[in-house]
Amino acid sequence: xxxxxxxxxxxxxxxxxxxxxxxxxxxxxxxxxxxxxxxxxxxxxxxxxxxxxxxxxxxxxxxxxxxxxxxxxxxxxxxxxxxxxxxxxxxxxxxxxxxxxxxxxxxxxxxxx
Amino acid sequence: xxxxxxxxxxxxxxxxxxxxxxxxxxxxxxxxxxxxxxxxxxxxxxxxxxxxxxxxxxxxxxxxxxxxxxxxxxxxxxxxxxxxxxxxxxxxxxxxxxxxxxxxxxxxxxxxx
Numbered sequence: 335x336x337x338x339x340x341x342x343x344x345x346x347x348x349x350x351x352x353x354x355x356x357x358x359x360x361x362x363x364x365x366x367x368x369x370x371x372x373x374x375x376x377x378x379x380x381x382x383x384x385x386x387x388x389x390x391x392x393x394x395x396x397x398x399x400x401x402x403x404x405x406x407x408x409x410x411x412x413x414x415x416x417x418x419x420x421x422x423x424x425x426x427x428x429x430x431x432x433x434x435x436x437x438x439x440x441x442x443x444x445x446x447x
Numbered sequence: 448x449x450x451x452x453x454x455x456x457x458x459x460x461x462x463x464x465x466x467x468x469x470x471x472x473x474x475x476x477x478x479x480x481x482x483x484x485x486x487x488x489x490x491x492x493x494x495x496x497x498x499x500x501x502x503x504x505x506x507x508x509x510x511x512x513x514x515x516x517x518x519x520x521x522x523x524x525x526x527x528x529x530x531x532x533x534x535x536x537x538x539x540x541x542x543x544x545x546x547x548x549x550x551x552x553x554x555x556x557x558x559x560x
Binding site: 378440 | 488503538552
């Protein structure tokens with residue numbers, strides 16, 4: 335089957351570091367995406383991992399371990415504008431086509447002053 | 448470069464009425480997606496097009512929902528008749544290339560009264 339798990343809510347302080355975890359179970363893994371979604375807005379692409387390791391992009395980094403079915407999104411030097419929902423999505427070849435993503439429910443991050 | 452354009456942004460209708468949403472994808476993107484997203488949930492795929500062909504409509508409630516993508520560019524999603532449970536945000540996304548990163552429009556927030 336297909337399953338993606340991520341925490342429902344997280345809280346952090348401005349200037350701090352926060353790590354949002356995502357675990358997945360798929361039979362045809364072919365890449366993992368992180369999206370940011372502010373309230374009332376559309377999801378925007380943050381990062382993509384298909385090989386094991388860390389991908390760094392400014393204040394945001396994403397890590398993948400395929401053997402563990404695990405990824406995390408690391409946000410450094412948190413700003414108030416980082417308060418949003420963070421969605422983990424996995425591309426699964428067994429779903430029938432390499433363009434179909436399986437989406438998690440999202441992690442709502444609140445950054446407090 | 449223009450992003451994915453959707454209209455209208457908001458729609459309020461009474462149950463049993465018809466409603467239609469329109470999407471113009473990013474120029475050159477062959478793949479177009481319609482998603483439905485409820486509050487606190489991840490996007491749920493309704494239908495996916497490759498050019499003008501619907502290649503995955505397994506999640507589309509075909510008794511009341513229909514979609515078309517004439518000429519492989521713009522797309523419309525229609526609900527007739529609408530039910531109370533159809534209240535949600537309807538997102539359109541498009542993608543192209545090997546990575547198939549999906550880019551989303553701002554969405555249409557539908558309220559069925």
